[in-house]
Amino acid sequence: MNRADPTTAETNFLSATDREFSVEEVAEIQTLDATMAGTESPATPGAEPSETATTEIEPKPHKLPTPFPSLPRRPVSGRYRSGGMGFQLELRVDVDGRRPVRKVSGDFYQLSGSTVSYFGSFVVDAPVLTVLPNLIMIKGIGRYTRSAGAPKIRISIPRTFVFAAPAPATVQFFTLTNQPGALHVCQYVSAYFRTVQYELDKVADVTTPVFDHYNTGSLPSGGPARNLSVISGYAEAGVEFQATGRNDVIPNLEEGADARWNNSELHDSMERHFSQWRDIPQWAVWEVACQEHVLGTGLYGIMFDQQGKQRQGCAVFHAGIGGTTSDKLRLQLYTYVHELGHCFNLLHSWQKSLATPPQADRPAALSWMNYPWLYPGGPSAFWNGFAFQFDEPEIIHIRHAFRNDLIMGGSNFAVGSALDNSHPFDENLEDNSGLKVELSVEKSGKSFLFGEPVHVKIKLTGREGRTVHPYLHPNFGLVQLGICKPNGDVLVYRPLMDHCVMGQAVTLGPENPSLEDVIYCGYGKDGFYFDRTGFYQLRAIYNAPDGSRVMSNILHVRVRHPVSVADEDVADLFCGQDQGTLLYLEGSDSEFLKHGNECFDTVLEQHADHPLATYVRLIKGLNMGRVFKNIDTKERRIYVRKPQPEESVKLLSRVSDVAESIGLDAITVDTVNQSIADAHLRSGNKAAAEATQKRIKTHAKKTLAGAKIA
């Protein structure tokens, strides 16, 4: 019984849930839409098909029935996937079948060696459909999460009979000048656009049955009568919910002494009981049936997961919705589906303008995401017209949103930006490289003073026999270091100088169990990277010789506010292009960095006991221990400043004395001690050199002997 207004957009003809649409019908509707809009279909790229096209579908004259009925064709809508190396494409075609929204979308995955990572997404908002007797062709221009050199798309799908296997989709990309780009042949995977692992647990004290299904014809509604469960409700939206088979009963004690749940307790319970739980983006969601939340019986459900990787779990509360009457079962179905809708990053119907980017509010939507109590005309009007479905923009989002705006653990709630949302530092989907990269700092509390040089240790380990390269520092271009600033901006650390290397292979094993290096990442081509107080995240990508892109852990560090006047003064003296360059170069005599050296001299004169003075002694001491050559172009001479071993020892010894107290990493301490030893040797003090050598813990080598630097 459909009592909704047939003239409103809410009752788009294609919104009917009780029938499937053939591709001919959809193409005819597309033609009618274009006619009513007074526009022609957009120009299509690429070569014309060899078969006779029937893009203009006109009403056919009545024919006498043929002796044999025409065999039905299989719908072409669904999910397809290409194979092979390089880039794989997961394609979603949505042009026929149940509630088609006339979109095409896809996700790219990059296969590098033994790792698979998400690369980006696209959507074709207005595809042009060409229906041939044996072929469907879809053309359009995509909207991408990354810049695309060939943004035009042509998709060809042979039409097969329902009793035959589905045909693959051939996807050809073109430049704007119609030059062919990449070609992907995508095998049919599923009639569903998404597949999500779904787990429903309950708490032991829930007094009413957990929801199973509701017959929508039990009470007046706006759609066809049918038995609906959470799983079939989402199936109608084009999402396959695969039950994990785990249904934990959670002990009462996890909800705390007050017998009611708060959001922290729910999140903790999710981590304990969700069999699929991982703090990464993944197509998996947890729902738990509880009795009551701390906000009282008026809270029917909540998507509580708004920390870390968000939207992975939700809860429903039977104190408000439990029961076995038809209205209660209806309320349960609505609540269970509604909360999962938030996990898909859907906002309430009247607050779509609060999304990023904002959309139009739809307070009169007959949707799972609206409130019956806020619907115009009140709950009765809502329930009488509600067909137990999402509205069309929500269907488009669920089926075709960019992956990270939809996937659980992807973008934060309400962030569904259509802007470039590439995440090169996202976790790999698969990593069979046999390698592990770790970032760490030895600072207490992983925190740095404002202005303090940030040094990070990087360590590579792996399976015995694995071949790797030893160039762990970003200087060599084979490791990228991403820095997420407190405001969420992600930058890739770009060292001041690129170093080219000949290439060297190392085999991991008992002689080389691991490789380590230390990275000064405070200053580079983009200036100072830790230029504000707050919390930062760092992650490295190691590009292995076989092409694998190995992700490190995420290292969390904090830059603290200056506490004293001295802290402020020293931070000011450390901030400057000259100073950043001197820290990167580990000191220099260059006259072009004179101002920086003068600032550092002021630190030693006026703040000799300040912790950051140690870093000044470090770089000056290392510099004094080296030769420094100046080229005078006027006199055409090279002036060589010889090492100053006594001055070097004097400075570096003070560094060595306080290294542990300021949290200097072990590799830098070894470097300091090696320089002191070398300086003693130059001074002729062999005994002191040997004594210093003994303090060096060479358990890891910074660079391997023989590595050539061009």
Added chain:
Amino acid sequence: MPVLHIDLREGFKEDDVILYLGDREAVRRSGVTTDLTISHAASLEVQAPAGPSTLRIEVPKQQVSSSTVVDPAETPFVAIFLRDRQISFHQLKEAMPML
């Protein structure tokens, strides 16, 4: 004295909210922010005079205020929404659910 249950729902973001019943300030809250997942910011209970009285809300940072007549004996629950700088009051016999 009857109790009036007030739910601040949509549209609040680190706001100061002052509620008046009749001619007196009934309650004041700061840092009121809507949780978008349940469209709820705060739940307040205030003692109300018997019979109808005027409920007034002020949200200084957003420079909005509005008032309505409430009768706790009839509708003891009031849900307040703030959208596009317009305040709407929903007076109910039962609390408006949140989900």
